[in-house]
Amino acid sequence: MVVDDLTDEAVDRLFHALADATRRDILRRCVRDELSVSRLADAYPMSFAAVQKHVAVLEKAGLITKQRRGREQLVRTDPEAVRRARLALDELESAWRGRVDRMSRLLAEDLIAEENPTTKGQEP
Amino acid sequence: MVVDDLTDEAVDRLFHALADATRRDILRRCVRDELSVSRLADAYPMSFAAVQKHVAVLEKAGLITKQRRGREQLVRTDPEAVRRARLALDELESAWRGRVDRMSRLLAEDLIAEENPTTKGQEP
DNA sequence: ATCATCTACAACCATTTGGTTGTAGGTTAG
DNA sequence: CTAACCTACAACCAAATGGTTGTAGATGAT
Numbered sequence: 001m002v003v004d005d006l007t008d009e010a011v012d013r014l015f016h017a018l019a020d021a022t023r024r025d026i027l028r029r030c031v032r033d034e035l036s037v038s039r040l041a042d043a044y045p046m047s048f049a050a051v052q053k054h055v056a057v058l059e060k061a062g063l064i065t066k067q068r069r070g071r072e073q074l075v076r077t078d079p080e081a082v083r084r085a086r087l088a089l090d091e092l093e094s095a096w097r098g099r100v101d102r103m104s105r106l107l108a109e110d111l112i113a114e115e116n117p118t119t120k121g122q123e124p
Numbered sequence: 125m126v127v128d129d130l131t132d133e134a135v136d137r138l139f140h141a142l143a144d145a146t147r148r149d150i151l152r153r154c155v156r157d158e159l160s161v162s163r164l165a166d167a168y169p170m171s172f173a174a175v176q177k178h179v180a181v182l183e184k185a186g187l188i189t190k191q192r193r194g195r196e197q198l199v200r201t202d203p204e205a206v207r208r209a210r211l212a213l214d215e216l217e218s219a220w221r222g223r224v225d226r227m228s229r230l231l232a233e234d235l236i237a238e239e240n241p242t243t244k245g246q247e248p
Numbered sequence: 249a250t251c252a253t254c255t256a257c258a259a260c261c262a263t264t265t266g267g268t269t270g271t272a273g274g275t276t277a278g
Numbered sequence: 279c280t281a282a283c284c285t286a287c288a289a290c291c292a293a294a295t296g297g298t299t300g301t302a303g304a305t306g307a308t
Contacts, residue, residue, distance in 0.1 A: 144266090146266095170266090170267070170268090171267075171268065171269080173267085173268075173269080173270095174266070174267055174268075177265090177266070177267085178266090181265095194275065194276070195274065195275040195276060196275095
Protein backbone atom coordinates (compact mmCIF):
# COMPACT_ATOMS: atom_id res chain seq x y z
CA MET A 1 0.00 0.00 0.00
CA VAL A 2 1.37 3.32 -1.02
CA VAL A 3 0.77 6.03 1.55
CA ASP A 4 0.28 9.44 -0.02
CA ASP A 5 1.39 11.37 3.03
CA LEU A 6 2.74 14.48 1.39
CA THR A 7 2.45 17.57 3.52
CA ASP A 8 1.42 20.80 1.85
CA GLU A 9 4.96 22.10 2.09
CA ALA A 10 6.29 18.96 0.47
CA VAL A 11 3.91 19.43 -2.46
CA ASP A 12 4.94 23.09 -2.62
CA ARG A 13 8.59 22.07 -2.87
CA LEU A 14 7.77 19.38 -5.40
CA PHE A 15 5.93 21.62 -7.85
CA HIS A 16 8.22 24.56 -7.26
CA ALA A 17 11.19 22.37 -8.15
CA LEU A 18 9.41 21.35 -11.33
CA ALA A 19 8.60 24.94 -12.29
CA ASP A 20 11.95 25.65 -13.91
CA ALA A 21 13.12 24.45 -17.31
CA THR A 22 16.74 23.96 -16.20
CA ARG A 23 15.67 21.79 -13.30
CA ARG A 24 13.35 19.72 -15.48
CA ASP A 25 16.22 19.22 -17.88
CA ILE A 26 18.46 18.08 -15.05
CA LEU A 27 15.80 15.57 -14.09
CA ARG A 28 15.66 14.25 -17.66
CA ARG A 29 19.40 13.92 -17.93
CA CYS A 30 19.80 12.18 -14.60
CA VAL A 31 17.07 9.70 -15.33
CA ARG A 32 19.19 8.32 -18.15
CA ASP A 33 22.63 8.52 -16.55
CA GLU A 34 24.16 9.39 -13.24
CA LEU A 35 25.98 12.68 -13.69
CA SER A 36 28.29 14.65 -11.44
CA VAL A 37 27.31 18.23 -10.66
CA SER A 38 30.29 19.46 -12.66
CA ARG A 39 29.27 17.46 -15.73
CA LEU A 40 25.75 18.83 -15.38
CA ALA A 41 27.08 22.37 -15.04
CA ASP A 42 28.91 21.99 -18.37
CA ALA A 43 25.54 21.62 -20.06
CA TYR A 44 24.08 24.97 -19.05
CA PRO A 45 24.97 28.59 -19.76
CA MET A 46 25.36 29.49 -16.12
CA SER A 47 27.87 29.15 -13.34
CA PHE A 48 28.65 25.97 -11.47
CA ALA A 49 27.22 27.49 -8.30
CA ALA A 50 23.91 28.21 -10.04
CA VAL A 51 23.58 24.61 -11.17
CA GLN A 52 24.57 23.50 -7.69
CA LYS A 53 21.65 25.53 -6.34
CA HIS A 54 19.24 23.97 -8.81
CA VAL A 55 20.42 20.53 -7.74
CA ALA A 56 19.89 21.53 -4.10
CA VAL A 57 16.31 22.58 -4.88
CA LEU A 58 15.66 19.26 -6.59
CA GLU A 59 17.21 17.39 -3.68
CA LYS A 60 15.10 19.19 -1.07
CA ALA A 61 12.04 18.37 -3.15
CA GLY A 62 13.07 14.74 -3.00
CA LEU A 63 13.28 14.53 -6.77
CA ILE A 64 16.93 13.51 -6.90
CA THR A 65 19.45 11.82 -4.69
CA LYS A 66 23.18 12.43 -4.56
CA GLN A 67 25.80 9.79 -4.05
CA ARG A 68 29.48 10.43 -3.53
CA ARG A 69 31.99 8.70 -5.74
CA GLY A 70 35.47 9.87 -4.98
CA ARG A 71 35.53 13.62 -5.31
CA GLU A 72 32.42 13.87 -7.38
CA GLN A 73 28.79 13.84 -6.32
CA LEU A 74 26.64 11.76 -8.64
CA VAL A 75 23.10 12.97 -9.22
CA ARG A 76 20.30 10.55 -9.96
CA THR A 77 16.64 11.37 -10.29
CA ASP A 78 14.21 9.35 -8.22
CA PRO A 79 11.45 8.12 -10.53
CA GLU A 80 9.31 7.39 -7.50
CA ALA A 81 9.32 11.10 -6.69
CA VAL A 82 8.07 12.01 -10.15
CA ARG A 83 5.36 9.45 -9.60
CA ARG A 84 4.59 11.13 -6.28
CA ALA A 85 4.03 14.43 -8.09
CA ARG A 86 1.61 12.69 -10.41
CA LEU A 87 -0.26 11.31 -7.42
CA ALA A 88 -0.67 14.85 -6.11
CA LEU A 89 -2.19 15.81 -9.43
CA ASP A 90 -4.36 12.70 -9.39
CA GLU A 91 -5.73 13.87 -6.08
CA LEU A 92 -6.67 17.20 -7.65
CA GLU A 93 -8.23 15.48 -10.61
CA SER A 94 -10.10 13.03 -8.44
CA ALA A 95 -12.23 15.83 -7.04
CA TRP A 96 -13.47 16.45 -10.54
CA ARG A 97 -13.82 12.77 -11.26
CA GLY A 98 -15.67 12.49 -7.96
CA ARG A 99 -18.17 15.05 -9.11
CA VAL A 100 -18.79 13.16 -12.31
CA ASP A 101 -19.10 9.90 -10.39
CA ARG A 102 -21.57 11.47 -7.99
CA MET A 103 -23.64 12.77 -10.85
CA SER A 104 -23.63 9.39 -12.54
CA ARG A 105 -24.60 7.73 -9.30
CA LEU A 106 -27.49 10.13 -8.70
CA LEU A 107 -28.65 9.57 -12.23
CA ALA A 108 -28.42 5.82 -11.75
CA GLU A 109 -30.33 6.05 -8.45
CA ASP A 110 -33.07 8.03 -10.12
CA LEU A 111 -33.42 5.35 -12.72
CA ILE A 112 -33.45 2.62 -10.08
CA ALA A 113 -35.97 4.57 -7.97
CA GLU A 114 -38.29 4.74 -10.93
CA GLU A 115 -38.08 1.01 -11.36
CA ASN A 116 -38.17 0.26 -7.63
CA PRO A 117 -39.96 2.88 -5.43
CA THR A 118 -38.89 1.31 -2.07
CA THR A 119 -35.24 2.24 -2.47
CA LYS A 120 -34.14 5.35 -0.53
CA GLY A 121 -31.50 7.56 -2.10
CA GLN A 122 -28.17 7.19 -0.30
CA GLU A 123 -25.98 10.18 0.51
CA PRO A 124 -22.65 10.05 -1.34
CA MET B 125 -5.08 13.01 -30.98
CA VAL B 126 -3.91 15.26 -28.18
CA VAL B 127 -1.04 17.51 -29.13
CA ASP B 128 1.28 18.13 -26.21
CA ASP B 129 2.48 21.50 -27.46
CA LEU B 130 3.40 23.13 -24.19
CA THR B 131 6.25 25.59 -24.39
CA ASP B 132 8.79 25.61 -21.60
CA GLU B 133 7.32 28.81 -20.24
CA ALA B 134 3.85 27.32 -20.24
CA VAL B 135 5.10 24.39 -18.19
CA ASP B 136 6.88 26.83 -15.89
CA ARG B 137 3.63 28.70 -15.33
CA LEU B 138 1.72 25.48 -14.87
CA PHE B 139 3.94 24.05 -12.15
CA HIS B 140 4.54 27.40 -10.54
CA ALA B 141 0.80 27.89 -10.24
CA LEU B 142 0.52 24.47 -8.60
CA ALA B 143 3.33 25.21 -6.14
CA ASP B 144 1.15 27.03 -3.64
CA ALA B 145 -1.30 25.47 -1.20
CA THR B 146 -3.83 28.30 -1.49
CA ARG B 147 -3.91 28.00 -5.27
CA ARG B 148 -4.27 24.23 -5.13
CA ASP B 149 -7.15 24.70 -2.73
CA ILE B 150 -8.79 27.16 -5.11
CA LEU B 151 -8.47 24.57 -7.83
CA ARG B 152 -10.14 21.96 -5.65
CA ARG B 153 -13.00 24.24 -4.70
CA CYS B 154 -13.67 25.39 -8.24
CA VAL B 155 -13.69 21.88 -9.58
CA ARG B 156 -16.75 21.20 -7.47
CA ASP B 157 -18.59 24.49 -7.88
CA GLU B 158 -18.24 27.70 -9.78
CA LEU B 159 -17.33 30.37 -7.24
CA SER B 160 -17.00 34.13 -7.49
CA VAL B 161 -13.69 35.65 -6.49
CA SER B 162 -15.36 37.27 -3.48
CA ARG B 163 -16.79 33.96 -2.28
CA LEU B 164 -13.35 32.40 -2.70
CA ALA B 165 -11.74 35.26 -0.82
CA ASP B 166 -14.05 34.57 2.15
CA ALA B 167 -12.39 31.20 2.53
CA TYR B 168 -8.84 32.39 3.11
CA PRO B 169 -7.14 34.46 5.80
CA MET B 170 -5.92 37.07 3.37
CA SER B 171 -7.19 40.10 1.52
CA PHE B 172 -9.49 40.01 -1.47
CA ALA B 173 -6.68 41.43 -3.62
CA ALA B 174 -4.33 38.62 -2.61
CA VAL B 175 -6.86 35.99 -3.65
CA GLN B 176 -7.45 37.92 -6.84
CA LYS B 177 -3.73 37.63 -7.58
CA HIS B 178 -3.76 33.90 -6.94
CA VAL B 179 -6.68 33.57 -9.33
CA ALA B 180 -4.75 35.58 -11.91
CA VAL B 181 -1.76 33.24 -11.58
CA LEU B 182 -4.03 30.24 -12.08
CA GLU B 183 -5.66 31.89 -15.07
CA LYS B 184 -2.35 32.70 -16.77
CA ALA B 185 -1.34 29.11 -16.22
CA GLY B 186 -4.52 28.06 -18.00
CA LEU B 187 -5.71 26.13 -14.97
CA ILE B 188 -8.93 28.06 -14.53
CA THR B 189 -11.28 30.14 -16.61
CA LYS B 190 -13.36 33.09 -15.51
CA GLN B 191 -16.85 33.85 -16.69
CA ARG B 192 -18.79 36.98 -15.88
CA ARG B 193 -22.24 36.68 -14.39
CA GLY B 194 -23.65 40.06 -13.56
CA ARG B 195 -21.20 41.81 -11.30
CA GLU B 196 -19.37 38.71 -10.23
CA GLN B 197 -16.66 36.75 -11.98
CA LEU B 198 -17.18 33.01 -11.70
CA VAL B 199 -14.08 30.86 -11.44
CA ARG B 200 -14.03 27.34 -12.78
CA THR B 201 -11.03 25.03 -12.95
CA ASP B 202 -10.28 23.41 -16.27
CA PRO B 203 -9.81 19.68 -15.64
CA GLU B 204 -8.14 19.40 -19.02
CA ALA B 205 -5.38 21.70 -17.75
CA VAL B 206 -4.72 19.50 -14.74
CA ARG B 207 -4.51 16.63 -17.17
CA ARG B 208 -2.04 18.67 -19.22
CA ALA B 209 0.20 19.00 -16.16
CA ARG B 210 0.10 15.25 -15.75
CA LEU B 211 1.15 14.83 -19.35
CA ALA B 212 4.18 17.01 -18.70
CA LEU B 213 5.10 14.71 -15.85
CA ASP B 214 4.44 11.68 -18.02
CA GLU B 215 6.98 13.02 -20.44
CA LEU B 216 9.53 13.22 -17.64
CA GLU B 217 8.68 9.76 -16.45
CA SER B 218 8.74 8.29 -19.91
CA ALA B 219 12.48 8.75 -20.14
CA TRP B 220 12.85 6.50 -17.15
CA ARG B 221 10.19 4.09 -18.32
CA GLY B 222 11.92 4.05 -21.68
CA ARG B 223 15.11 2.95 -20.04
CA VAL B 224 13.38 0.19 -18.13
CA ASP B 225 11.48 -0.91 -21.21
CA ARG B 226 14.67 -1.03 -23.20
CA MET B 227 16.31 -3.13 -20.52
CA SER B 228 13.36 -5.50 -20.32
CA ARG B 229 13.26 -5.82 -24.06
CA LEU B 230 16.94 -6.61 -24.26
CA LEU B 231 16.53 -9.14 -21.50
CA ALA B 232 13.50 -10.65 -23.22
CA GLU B 233 15.34 -10.84 -26.51
CA ASP B 234 18.18 -12.65 -24.85
CA LEU B 235 15.82 -15.16 -23.29
CA ILE B 236 13.82 -15.69 -26.48
CA ALA B 237 16.97 -15.97 -28.50
CA GLU B 238 18.13 -18.75 -26.23
CA GLU B 239 14.85 -20.64 -26.55
CA ASN B 240 14.07 -19.90 -30.17
CA PRO B 241 16.79 -18.38 -32.34
CA THR B 242 14.37 -17.49 -35.23
CA THR B 243 11.97 -15.30 -33.19
CA LYS B 244 12.49 -11.53 -33.17
CA GLY B 245 11.82 -9.81 -29.84
CA GLN B 246 8.25 -8.44 -29.55
CA GLU B 247 7.24 -5.42 -27.48
CA PRO B 248 5.76 -6.45 -24.10
C1' DA C 249 54.19 17.05 -2.54
C1' DT C 250 51.96 19.69 -5.61
C1' DC C 251 48.54 20.80 -8.66
C1' DA C 252 44.18 20.37 -10.76
C1' DT C 253 39.41 19.14 -9.97
C1' DC C 254 35.13 18.80 -7.59
C1' DT C 255 32.23 20.42 -4.15
C1' DA C 256 30.30 23.37 -0.39
C1' DC C 257 29.04 27.66 1.12
C1' DA C 258 28.92 32.65 2.03
C1' DA C 259 28.03 37.29 0.42
C1' DC C 260 26.04 40.07 -2.74
C1' DC C 261 22.63 41.83 -6.27
C1' DA C 262 18.42 42.29 -9.35
C1' DT C 263 14.02 40.54 -10.02
C1' DT C 264 9.95 38.15 -8.73
C1' DT C 265 6.58 36.78 -5.40
C1' DG C 266 3.05 37.16 -2.07
C1' DG C 267 1.14 40.00 0.70
C1' DT C 268 -0.81 44.75 2.01
C1' DT C 269 -3.77 49.25 1.29
C1' DG C 270 -6.09 52.41 -1.48
C1' DT C 271 -8.63 54.10 -5.45
C1' DA C 272 -11.78 53.83 -9.23
C1' DG C 273 -15.36 51.73 -12.24
C1' DG C 274 -19.44 48.59 -13.12
C1' DT C 275 -23.61 46.24 -11.62
C1' DT C 276 -27.41 45.12 -8.68
C1' DA C 277 -30.73 46.06 -4.94
C1' DG C 278 -33.79 49.19 -2.47
C1' DC D 279 -30.88 57.84 -7.46
C1' DT D 280 -28.15 56.01 -3.93
C1' DA D 281 -26.01 52.62 -1.44
C1' DA D 282 -23.90 48.26 -1.34
C1' DC D 283 -21.18 45.00 -3.70
C1' DC D 284 -17.83 42.97 -6.86
C1' DT D 285 -13.91 43.54 -9.51
C1' DA D 286 -9.69 45.68 -11.54
C1' DC D 287 -5.49 47.70 -10.82
C1' DA D 288 -1.75 50.62 -8.99
C1' DA D 289 1.70 51.48 -5.41
C1' DC D 290 4.19 49.80 -1.89
C1' DC D 291 6.92 46.40 1.07
C1' DA D 292 9.35 42.20 2.95
C1' DA D 293 10.96 37.91 1.67
C1' DA D 294 12.28 34.48 -1.61
C1' DT D 295 14.46 33.32 -6.13
C1' DG D 296 17.98 32.91 -9.46
C1' DG D 297 21.91 34.46 -10.70
C1' DT D 298 26.87 36.13 -9.75
C1' DT D 299 31.84 35.96 -7.56
C1' DG D 300 34.92 34.48 -4.20
C1' DT D 301 36.90 31.44 -0.68
C1' DA D 302 38.01 27.14 1.35
C1' DG D 303 38.14 22.02 2.08
C1' DA D 304 38.50 17.18 0.00
C1' DT D 305 40.02 14.12 -3.26
C1' DG D 306 42.69 12.32 -7.30
C1' DA D 307 46.47 12.47 -10.64
C1' DT D 308 51.45 13.25 -11.74
